[in-house]
Amino acid sequence: MDYRENTHRFGRFWVLTVIVLLLLVPVAIGLYYQVLPDWNGLWRGLLGVVPIFWTVGAIEVFTYTPMLGAGGTYLAFITGNLTNLKVPCVLNALQAADAKQGSEEAEVLSTVAVAVSSFVTMSVIALGVLLLTQIQPLIESETLQPAFDNILPALFGGLGVVFISKGWKIAVAPLVFMVMLFILVPSLAGSVGILVPVGALIAIGVSRILYRRKLL
Amino acid sequence: MFSPNSSFLYLITAVVLVLIAGQSVFFLIRAWRRAKVIGIPMATLKKTVISSAVYTLAPAVSILLGVIALSKSLGLPLPWLRLSVIGAITYETAAAASATNALGLSLGTLIDDPAAFLTVVWVMTIGIMLSLILVVLLTKRIETGMTKIRTRDEKWGGILVSSLFLGMISAFLGLVFAKVGEGLTGWIPVFVMISSMLLMGVCGALMKLLKWKWLLDYALPISMLGGMALSIPITHLVRTLAQ
Incomplete structure (x- = not known):
């Protein structure tokens, strides 16, 4: 069996294992403390979360899988923090290695990038929790607050220059649309996850038209 | 008396984290070996490791801030678990807020009722489950579809993925x-x-x-x-x- 086929086999096995493990966490807590959840609270809590996050979750699978490759996808969805970390990290790695999207090189490097990013995240959080009393005053200080409030603009600013300069003809339309949309309807800021595929569809539509007219 | 900072919850967190770290090691070793087989230079692999690690540091500290913020109501082990793996700060905070609101509690107060804590854990767990199930069901199909597009027209396949990148970047630059x-x-x-x-x-x-x-x-x-x-x-x- 080849590498890609095995990646899917192992990936599915690991994701299923993690699903079972995650479900076992509340089961174990319930058994250990001899309690049941508050069913009414559970139902109402889920009503506030499931409609939006299941939609975003489904959208993320369709949008990010072609970007992350198979190994990167299985690992990134388990280790989480996709939009704010794993996807930009993979874009950074592929850009630095000048790897062609869809190639086996991109598949392998994407997996390496996601794995390393997961280790670093786990290590930083573990160290942070262990040294909490020492570092809490520093990282929660008012001086540093703007830096953590502005991670996304800092992250996507640099990334934007790299990718827009390579495909500005495709980027103009979705970029103008999104800037106008967020200026006119700022309340959509909380729904950016749903707007990612809207941006992608506009970009795909524009690129298809340009490609057919041989302008790309 | 129940505490969301109990040793038992730390133990559960440790078990899940070790397993998922093991999974990352597994995928890393496979990818590394494959990289050697297909002739990716060691220098490229090392560069990927270093640049990914450096790139992750600042967002990881911001995730740590999320852990600290959520620990005020959920204790340390649960946010540690949820934000080290699987979750994202936007989702976990929203899920925890939705569950605590439904229970008439607030995110600023430490939960000392095991049933309320368990309810929050179930909401956070079920609320993110769909994407994992879809990954199992769809990743291979999506990848096969992309391969077919590339086989039919390689140039368009590349443009299509670039368009996905640009769509995502546009949404966040607009934000x-x-x-x-x-x-x-x-x-x-x-x-x-x-x-x-x-x-x-x-x-x-x-x-x-x-x-x-x-x-x-x-x-x-x-x-x-x-x-x-x-x-x-x-x-x-x-x-x-x-x-």
């Missing part, structure tokens, strides 16, 4: 403008984004003019960390001007 209606302070994220773009431009110029090819590996981390660092004086300056 940066969401607060401009609030006045001058609402422009702070825009100024930070421009700083990050300028830093990337400077890196690009240095690479071209001085032939500093090594800078390619660090240009994105430099623009991100530099943008974050510059956000401190930018915020200070804008707030002073806005007063």
